[in-house]
Amino acid sequence: xxxxxxxxxxxxxxxxxxxxxxxxxxxxxxxxxxxxxxxxxxxxxxxxxxxxxxxxxxxxxxxxxxxxxxxxxxxxxxxxxxxxxxxxxxxxxxxxxxxxxxxxxxxxxxxxxxxxxxxxxxxxxxxxxxxxxxxxxxxxxxxxxxxxxxxxxxxxxxxxxxxxxxxxxxxxxxxxxxxxxxxxxxxxxxxxxxxxxxxxxxxxxxxxxxxxxxxxxxxxxxxxxxxxxxxxxxxxxxxxxxxxxxxxxxxxxxxxxxxxxxxxxxxxxxxxxxxxxxxxxxxxxxxxxxxxxxxxxxxxxxxxxxxxxxxxxxxxxxxxxxxxxxxxxxxxxxxx
Amino acid sequence: xxxxxxxxxxxxxxxxxxxxxxxxxxxxxxxxxxxxxxxxxxxxxxxxxxxxxxxxxxxxxxxxxxxxxxxxxxxxxxxxxxxxxxxxxxxxxxxxxxxxxxxxxxxxxxxxxxxxxxxxxxxxxxxxxxxxxxxxxxxxxxxxxxxxxxxxxxxxxxxxxxxxxxxxxxxxxxxxxxxxxxxxxxxxxxxxxxxxxxxxxxxxxxxxxxxxxxxxxxxxxxxxxxxxxxxxxxxxxxxxxxxxxxxxxxxxxxxxxxxxxxxxxxxxxxxxxxxxxxxxxxxxxxxxxxxxxxxxxxxxxxxxx
Ligand SMILES: Nc1ncnc2c1ncn2[C@@H]1O[C@H](COP(=O)(O)OP(=O)(O)OP(=O)(O)O)[C@@H](O)[C@H]1O
Ligand SMILES: [Mg+2]
Numbered sequence: 001x002x003x004x005x006x007x008x009x010x011x012x013x014x015x016x017x018x019x020x021x022x023x024x025x026x027x028x029x030x031x032x033x034x035x036x037x038x039x040x041x042x043x044x045x046x047x048x049x050x051x052x053x054x055x056x057x058x059x060x061x062x063x064x065x066x067x068x069x070x071x072x073x074x075x076x077x078x079x080x081x082x083x084x085x086x087x088x089x090x091x092x093x094x095x096x097x098x099x100x101x102x103x104x105x106x107x108x109x110x111x112x113x114x115x116x117x118x119x120x121x122x123x124x125x126x127x128x129x130x131x132x133x134x135x136x137x138x139x140x141x142x143x144x145x146x147x148x149x150x151x152x153x154x155x156x157x158x159x160x161x162x163x164x165x166x167x168x169x170x171x172x173x174x175x176x177x178x179x180x181x182x183x184x185x186x187x188x189x190x191x192x193x194x195x196x197x198x199x200x201x202x203x204x205x206x207x208x209x210x211x212x213x214x215x216x217x218x219x220x221x222x223x224x225x226x227x228x229x230x231x232x233x234x235x236x237x238x239x240x241x242x243x244x245x246x247x248x249x250x251x252x253x254x255x256x257x258x259x260x261x262x263x264x265x266x267x268x269x270x271x272x273x274x275x276x277x278x279x280x281x282x283x284x285x286x287x288x289x290x291x292x293x294x295x296x297x298x299x300x301x302x303x304x305x306x307x308x309x310x311x312x313x314x315x316x317x318x319x320x321x322x323x324x325x326x327x328x329x330x331x332x333x334x335x336x
Numbered sequence: 337x338x339x340x341x342x343x344x345x346x347x348x349x350x351x352x353x354x355x356x357x358x359x360x361x362x363x364x365x366x367x368x369x370x371x372x373x374x375x376x377x378x379x380x381x382x383x384x385x386x387x388x389x390x391x392x393x394x395x396x397x398x399x400x401x402x403x404x405x406x407x408x409x410x411x412x413x414x415x416x417x418x419x420x421x422x423x424x425x426x427x428x429x430x431x432x433x434x435x436x437x438x439x440x441x442x443x444x445x446x447x448x449x450x451x452x453x454x455x456x457x458x459x460x461x462x463x464x465x466x467x468x469x470x471x472x473x474x475x476x477x478x479x480x481x482x483x484x485x486x487x488x489x490x491x492x493x494x495x496x497x498x499x500x501x502x503x504x505x506x507x508x509x510x511x512x513x514x515x516x517x518x519x520x521x522x523x524x525x526x527x528x529x530x531x532x533x534x535x536x537x538x539x540x541x542x543x544x545x546x547x548x549x550x551x552x553x554x555x556x557x558x559x560x561x562x563x564x565x566x567x568x569x570x571x572x573x574x575x576x577x578x579x580x581x582x583x584x585x586x587x588x589x590x591x592x593x594x595x596x597x598x599x600x601x602x603x604x605x606x607x608x609x610x611x612x613x614x615x616x617x618x619x620x621x622x623x624x625x626x627x628x629x630x631x632x633x634x635x636x637x638x639x640x641x
Contacts, residue, residue, distance in 0.1 A: 057544055089547030096545075101538040105637055106560045116546045151636040167546070
């Protein structure tokens, strides 16, 4: 499987009044063609900034560094804004968290959809319109042709997010980055939208980088999973490995937070991870998770913990404990 | 859109009626109008005569309706002072004032909108500071003083522009600048604030994520939204400018409505003042209505319910 996107040692720094914020600290991952990579992690751990780094849409105060940033074989680390804007919307598209405000209120859906294609392809407007209708139908919008004349405020949040999805598909991109595309939506349509994305990803054979909180969905659609904590990837690997053999206490904690119908007793306490994400300002060292970890030892704070390969090559974790110890711990914790 | 337009139109008519009541009551503001007309040496009999001839003896409601029905067809009566038809004079002078107001507004918009956009694109840089200081100075400068400065340098010291009259378009340059400069700060600041807000909005990020070129992002996506409040402000300011033209027209001896108003106030020419107030106010109402319509055109959330 050839890789659409390769990111190596991505670092983002933002100067803030309290000092230098390190929201992303050396992240590496790749997305293959037709593959879904899910990035999970709690709020503020740097998921959005990672996604924006790939699009080169970071806030102007932020600085981005990486060893490698490759899209479809092209090094996009040093290219100028002109070339980047050629790639954006054409080879890669992004879907944002806030469907209510992500569309321009002053223009019709049709105008905004067509614009995405007309910017990158020299085609007649009618062709752009036909493609817009085709894609609106693809994302499950009925009466697509008449929707083109509607304005964003006339559509519900779910519909708007479907329009956003159709918009990123206009040029047939190789990579789609979806940053919590359903967080702002009704629970009932969250799963619909995520499954739609996964379906389209299969059909158009694109790479999908999906940022989400919904571990249930991750389990269903992810080929690979990267778990982020405080600006680092603490565990990554195939979905089977990460879910079947979680090797970082934080991943275990996350998995404990999902109730499993049938298994979790009614009225039983849901798991939760106590404590809060550490501040990412200034120099950081040691395991970022140590102060919330039940198994932390003095060793954990002594030095940065490196990503270690798990039992197989497609699994890595960032913990001093071995996966066996980790699993042991997890078992001991359950009866308590 | 039709519902919205007719609602706005209804409001405009209501405001117009209120304004007409106010300007009608102007006559009684300075005491008994018959006495004022008759002059100091008139006998009681003369005054009664005048009262009857001018209809001041009738109930106020009748007087108002008579006055309004005449005004609606453009008959504002006779000027006490000039002994001519008020309407003739006003409509002869109106185009001059409109030209001045239009030029001033054009000058103001052409200066303030690009400046506001530039300032918002590069906040806290030289250009932003320059624009902001221009705004501060502009708000602090009284327009008559600014006009006199212009006259002094451009008109007298360097003699590049004519000082008085309306002979050619050159005559309109200084008055338009003096009048328009006054509203520049407000328009510029609103454009800047609007652009700053819009540029950080999610749909601008979307536009960039689509790969759109900076000019398209800036003008098609950002300015279109940022300009909406500016339209309303410009309409209001244009109304203020028509009022401000009293000062400017007097300074530059431009024979417009403003100058006429000033003359009429000096002469105590009540029917003339009444008509000017009514016409300027109606103009203002029409303008606000048009601004509402333009806003509806720009903002589909207003237009399509
Ligand atoms: N423009 C900015 N200026 C300063 N700090 C920022 C900026 N954008 C993000 N941050 C900080 O960077 C950190 C990571 O932010 P990011 O948006 O990537 O988190 P996230 O993982 O996407 O969280 P969420 O799940 O809430 O979306 C946060 O602590 C946030 O406060
Ligand atoms: Mg986020």
